[in-house]
Amino acid sequence: TDYPHGFPAGFMWGGASAATQIEGAWNIDGKGLSGAECIVGGGQHNSTHDNVTKAALEKAITDQSTQRYPKRHGNDFYHHYKEDIKLMAEMGFKAYRFSISWSRIFPHGDDPAPNEQGLKFYDRVLAELHHYEIEPVVTLFHYDTPAALTLKYNGWADRRIIRAAKRYTQTVLKRYANQVKYWMTFNEINTGTTGFHATGAIDNDYSPAARLQLRYQALHHQFVAGAIATKQLREINPQSKMGCMIGRDQTYPATSNPTDVVLAQREDQLNLFYPDVQIRGEYPAYMNRYFSDHHIHIQMAAGDQELLKVYHADYLSFSYYTSRVSNSRPLASDKKITVNMARGFNNPYLKGTPWGWLIDPRGLRVTLNEFWDRYRVPLFIVENGLGAVDQLTSTMKVHDDYRIAYLKEHIEQIKEAVSDGVKLIGYLMWSPIDIVSFSTSEMSKRYGLVYVDLDDDGQGTYKRIRKDSFFWYQRVIETNGEKL
Numbered sequence: 001t002d003y004p005h006g007f008p009a010g011f012m013w014g015g016a017s018a019a020t021q022i023e024g025a026w027n028i029d030g031k032g033l034s035g036a037e038c039i040v041g042g043g044q045h046n047s048t049h050d051n052v053t054k055a056a057l058e059k060a061i062t063d064q065s066t067q068r069y070p071k072r073h074g075n076d077f078y079h080h081y082k083e084d085i086k087l088m089a090e091m092g093f094k095a096y097r098f099s100i101s102w103s104r105i106f107p108h109g110d111d112p113a114p115n116e117q118g119l120k121f122y123d124r125v126l127a128e129l130h131h132y133e134i135e136p137v138v139t140l141f142h143y144d145t146p147a148a149l150t151l152k153y154n155g156w157a158d159r160r161i162i163r164a165a166k167r168y169t170q171t172v173l174k175r176y177a178n179q180v181k182y183w184m185t186f187n188e189i190n191t192g193t194t195g196f197h198a199t200g201a202i203d204n205d206y207s208p209a210a211r212l213q214l215r216y217q218a219l220h221h222q223f224v225a226g227a228i229a230t231k232q233l234r235e236i237n238p239q240s241k242m243g244c245m246i247g248r249d250q251t252y253p254a255t256s257n258p259t260d261v262v263l264a265q266r267e268d269q270l271n272l273f274y275p276d277v278q279i280r281g282e283y284p285a286y287m288n289r290y291f292s293d294h295h296i297h298i299q300m301a302a303g304d305q306e307l308l309k310v311y312h313a314d315y316l317s318f319s320y321y322t323s324r325v326s327n328s329r330p331l332a333s334d335k336k337i338t339v340n341m342a343r344g345f346n347n348p349y350l351k352g353t354p355w356g357w358l359i360d361p362r363g364l365r366v367t368l369n370e371f372w373d374r375y376r377v378p379l380f381i382v383e384n385g386l387g388a389v390d391q392l393t394s395t396m397k398v399h400d401d402y403r404i405a406y407l408k409e410h411i412e413q414i415k416e417a418v419s420d421g422v423k424l425i426g427y428l429m430w431s432p433i434d435i436v437s438f439s440t441s442e443m444s445k446r447y448g449l450v451y452v453d454l455d456d457d458g459q460g461t462y463k464r465i466r467k468d469s470f471f472w473y474q475r476v477i478e479t480n481g482e483k484l
């Protein structure tokens, strides 16, 4: 019998981004502030999001000083979207993932009426994408809970936020559902267990146990809001698809010692929990034990379980940057690492990026096979890429062979997974145009195929310059992944 060789026809090659990291225009056309836009530049290896306090947030909202908040500026996509989408079209993009900023549509999250100027911006973006026949893939919530809702409800910790979210999703789904086939609910929903950036809830002064309780409760509210959005989409346009999205932490046991294997399985379940709820439609039994061990009690309202069951996601999308190691008996020499949301131990077989993220292309093949075996729904890689320091030469070139190597090695492994029989509908790299890093708010942690003349202090012309990887990716797409 035969098996697939190479990528299927219609495979969605492209790239992905998020509103707070690109748009800028934070105080233009009626936009309100999101929590992310209240975070000051953190500098390398210094993520400040989850340490934010209520006082800091209140101060940031009214701040008149020259303090820089990088996510208020992004790469100024708001004013460069035509140029940026044209560059994507030049690379042959089939799809582009972006997120809608809730606080651009409802400045305080729950205003009586949506902000028409905000809605018009996404009309323009969608028109531009359709002009080039680029399929839009839209994230409803990407780490940008309106700051006003953090002050009013402590974000997703309070169930009342669901009502506000429901109006936001109804508004944007109604407006755009005929133009957008692929939607997704919460970006990397699993990172809700790490705090504010994803839950919009300030919980620094809680005890560790109370904090965990709060975060899982907030996650429950997100599951419910996601199911409600899925219901809305089915009613508005049953042809469109709603996906769920996790940050994948492919997990390995440190050794073949069964104790490590059991630990790896338990820790992996904490990552699989999310698609288990959002695709299979129910809380998995293993979480009952985890909740009980950690004294967590999830408050559910009547009808929640039914909602999760009926309105589960149509496809599973995920980001993939790294893998993690579970080690039950670490030696003093075993290094603990926290990378993005993955917390684990060093892997002696892998090298890291300049930011210490372990590079593991084969792990992506493993993830794809595991996900396909487990869920049997179409898979969609909606983030994968390399954050690195780039040098602009005097002739305005960027020779980013390291980024080409990273992407190439991952795409090779994806190709293997497709040959293994995995049903994968697309690959969206992170991120076509240089973008503000989410975790560190740096510009110098560059992901793009296109360089943006902008530094960490906000100095620069915002000029776009094609890197070597731009031309490489163009050829990858042109040959449907044959020439890597």
Ligand code: BG6
Binding pocket: 018, 021, 187, 188, 247, 319, 340, 383, 387, 430, 436, 437, 438, 439, 440, 445
């Ligand atoms: C993912 C997020 O975690 O990783 C993105 O969905 C983020 O928003 C990306 O930008 C890369 O992480 P970072 O922190 O290097 O920007």
